[in-house]
Amino acid sequence: MSYRKILLNESEKPSHWYNIVADMPNKPQPPLNPKTMQPAGPDDLSPIFPMGLIQQEVSAEKYIEIPDEVQDIYNIWRPSPLYRARGLEKLLDAPVKIYYKYEGVSPSGSHKPNTAVPQAYYNKQEGVKKIVTETGAGQWGTALAFACGQLGLECEVYMVRISYDQKPYRKIMMNTFGANVHPSPSNRTQAGRNILAEDPDSPGSLGIAISEAIEMAVADETHKYALGSVLNHVLLHQTVIGQEAEKQLEMAGDYPDVIIAPLGGGSNFAGIAFPFIGKNITEGRKTRCIAVEPASCPKLTQGEFMYDYGDNAGYTPLLPMYTLGHNFRPAAIHAGGLRYHGASVLCSQLLKDNLIEAVALQQLECFEAGIKFARSEGIIAAPEATHAVAQVIREAEQAKKEGREKTILFNMCGHGFVDMKAYEDYFAGALSDHTFTGTQLKDSLEEVRALQP
């Protein structure tokens, strides 16, 4: 009987995170302090992040050791299984071998705890008592709530009001893990009160929630802030995914020709692809690494590489990245984790240097792929994750057309048990594909061009 999955024991987990900066032929340009337009240093970040994470943010060391206490908590769900997609392969009937890492086995159901746990750990190391963050649909907030609970830290989450009201399940998951969740805008911060004074019924936005979280974090020196994607240290922590996959593929006697992952901010993609991109650079391997973005938020394929704020509110340093403009407002697709205006600095530099590829897909094709995946593999994927499946199907069909064999690896970054509303809308025919109005991208990009040094 053919195996379906390859497991590793806890003792076979990677001992270090892999830092791709060490291997990049062109190092990323520095972030800039928007007031001085000078490179932002550790001091710019220390009010909101602990020094342990800031050191990782600016590190050029190739490997950074994973602390024992983090490994112990990783053991709750790591190493994650590597699946051989026998069911999907049979369905597609193409000359491809398809493997996927399944990150839905984590406590919050996605890859996010891979970074939430070390972030909570380094905060705790420096005496932080409470971590404050924002969350949109709730994946990141759930992961941080879990991590803080494990390490005995308080966790306070500002959740965009409209999600708080419309998607209560994620909020209750955060409560269950022990976090306090507030709808944003709230009366707890000046930023929130200002918004509510103008519009008591404000539905909120990620930008407002970030403002509230940062305001609360800087107000007390035992409080810090945390971010679930985009930053270098976040991408670093996710590299356990790709390192495990490499070991598991070796056990299967395989190596990937193509790696596929969705890209929102970039941590999901980085997690599975960076260790293999490193091998491309240092060992001359030729694995194609494809980032999949939604057609409604296509920063990699239609954005511009320039300095922009990492957040909608303009709180962060200016980051060199592919962006649609920090004021770009993507359509309200169900793949909430992919609705981010820019790509992380590291992913952006790699794309600029042609070390990765990018493709933008429409949501109907992605949901169709998700249904095929559920029926053939037994896993109901998060809407974000269906983007990877859709591209896998494209690659398989291409291979069939060309009669060329291919080994594909992708990141099944989360399950969709809390996202069934998305599938409901799909079955009801309530979803459509996306085309931009003529000026939508142009205007938001124009604004950012004016910020360049």
Add this chain to the structure above:
Amino acid sequence: MSYRKILLNESEKPSHWYNIVADMPNKPQPPLNPKTMQPAGPDDLSPIFPMGLIQQEVSAEKYIEIPDEVQDIYNIWRPSPLYRARGLEKLLDAPVKIYYKYEGVSPSGSHKPNTAVPQAYYNKQEGVKKIVTETGAGQWGTALAFACGQLGLECEVYMVRISYDQKPYRKIMMNTFGANVHPSPSNRTQAGRNILAEDPDSPGSLGIAISEAIEMAVADETHKYALGSVLNHVLLHQTVIGQEAEKQLEMAGDYPDVIIAPLGGGSNFAGIAFPFIGKNITEGRKTRCIAVEPASCPKLTQGEFMYDYGDNAGYTPLLPMYTLGHNFRPAAIHAGGLRYHGASVLCSQLLKDNLIEAVALQQLECFEAGIKFARSEGIIAAPEATHAVAQVIREAEQAKKEGREKTILFNMCGHGFVDMKAYEDYFAGALSDHTFTGTQLKDSLEEVRALQP
């Protein structure tokens, strides 16, 4: 670093299901045909079940081989991990080692696919094209939808109308796996039309849904019916859980003093406990096996052992079991899987013979235990599964009081990602404990006494 989980490879799965009937000192009494009051034989069951399953239902063979095609689908999630509950142990600070099997890793998120897959398989073997079933909250329907999808069978599910309307996520999961789901009562059957004629707004009931499913199943000889608990063959299929656990505990150098599992119909409890009860009987082991039922549906602790219908509608043969009466209507607790009026024939006989124990717990204690479990172990448990955790905590506290060491094994039979409403109600203080009115149990039991041979 101490390990947290013990994994098995696919090749280490049990090769056979374990049939406890072979080892029982007192064999269960036969089911009776309610019309003739004579033992019901295979002919009574053949209109609704395939012969492969009927043979298992009446088998006295100790081991029944698991077919290769079933094993191949089991490989999607089996063997399930055995966890050492390090977090919970630390929290409880008692002289206990706690292990649990985690069945939430299955495609539908509970132990139900363990039997759904072989049921679909034996139906397919005999040329069945479509399986019809009923579902309450949806766990069983989801499992059967998945199994039928894997084996290329059609699946039609009658879902109690009030759940269909109030809990749409499970319905959409079934659709995603490819099943057709109808709210019950429906216009598709005579049984449904009769109800709707009297009450067009009927919220439905499990009894009505069973009537509809059986009516559709017997109407076409290529259609059959399937049941997710109670019957001998269902309990048989679940024994993969306990057999895997035994092997995993052996790897840990341990053997359980106490086994704990929730009991609704009995398949969850049977799955983990039967292989160990077999060792108690044949090898003189002394493992205590405790079935946990909800205080609002206490058939094992307050029911009577007598012949009763297996369903509310009176379609099944009369079964010898602990029952509250087939017309008993339990309170609408969130642990929907435990709201069944009787206990399976096999579990009932074992309790009668003092080979297992039973305890009834209130729901507030169970949710409190569920919160502790989520925060310490990172798994949000289904409301049914919290009943096991609550009893584990009781056993640990008892061990602490007595200063006696204990090794506890329990079945974490499913995750609660689709049950967050239950936790929401708990946090909102909207749940309460249950006490019976004086006559509630008495009346429903009285009615059944009149049915005895």
